[in-house]
Every structure is written in structure tokens, then in C-alpha cells.
Amino acid sequence: MALTKLKIKKGDRVKVIAGKELNKEGKVFMVFPAKSRIMIEKLNLIKRHTKPTQKQQHGGIVEKEASIHMSNVMLICPKCSKPTRVGYKILEGGDKMRVCKKCEEVID
Numbered sequence: 001m002a003l004t005k006l007k008i009k010k011g012d013r014v015k016v017i018a019g020k021e022l023n024k025e026g027k028v029f030m031v032f033p034a035k036s037r038i039m040i041e042k043l044n045l046i047k048r049h050t051k052p053t054q055k056q057q058h059g060g061i062v063e064k065e066a067s068i069h070m071s072n073v074m075l076i077c078p079k080c081s082k083p084t085r086v087g088y089k090i091l092e093g094g095d096k097m098r099v100c101k102k103c104e105e106v107i108d
Contacts, residue, residue: 045066080105087099
């Protein structure tokens with residue numbers, strides 16, 4: 001499976017535009033480029049039933065984040081604070097930077 005270039009990176013703020021977490025915002029803390037999925041802090045929580053092990057003495061129900069597909073989120077521009085699509089611009093030095101499509105500002 002070929003890796004795809006992702007427009008959202010770890011540490012970005014995103015807004016969910018589809019699914020059960022619609023219109024919620026959060027910070028990306030993990031990215032899976034091979035599957036085009038991301039994990040967002042305190043969003044898309046699922047419950048896992050765990051058995052007691054030597055590491056974890058108590059079994060029970062553990063709540064943790066699940067991944068969300070990249071197509072279901074939009075990046076929030078740090079400059080204009082609006083959900084936006086991401087474009088690319090090549091600067092004078094030859095650096096390729098992400099650009100907000102709404103305000104035309106460089107994102108990082």
C-alpha cells in the first residue's frame with residue numbers, strides 16, 4: 001500500500017465535518033498515513049472491555065479514542081480560526097509550505 005501525502009499533521013487543530021462527532025473541534029495527536037486516518041484528543045471515544053493482566057491488575061471498561069478518517073475533518077487555520085481546505089505554495093527558498101485557502105496565509 002502506497003503512502004499518501006497528508007495535509008493534516010500531528011498538533012493541528014481540526015473540526016469534524018461528518019459522523020457522530022459532527023461540529024466538534026480538537027487537536028490531532030496521532031496520524032496513520034497508510035490508512036489515511038487520524039486520532040483526535042477526547043473525540044470519537046469508544047469503550048474497550050479488558051481482562052485483568054499482570055500489568056493492569058483491574059479489568060473493566062476502558063474508554064479511549066478511536067481513529068477518524070481524514071476526509072471527515074477540516075483543518076482550522078491558526079490565523080483566521082476558520083475551517084479551511086489546505087493548499088501548497090512554494091516559497092522563494094524552494095520550501096513547500098501549507099497554505100490556508102481562505103486567507104492565503106502560510107500555516108506552518
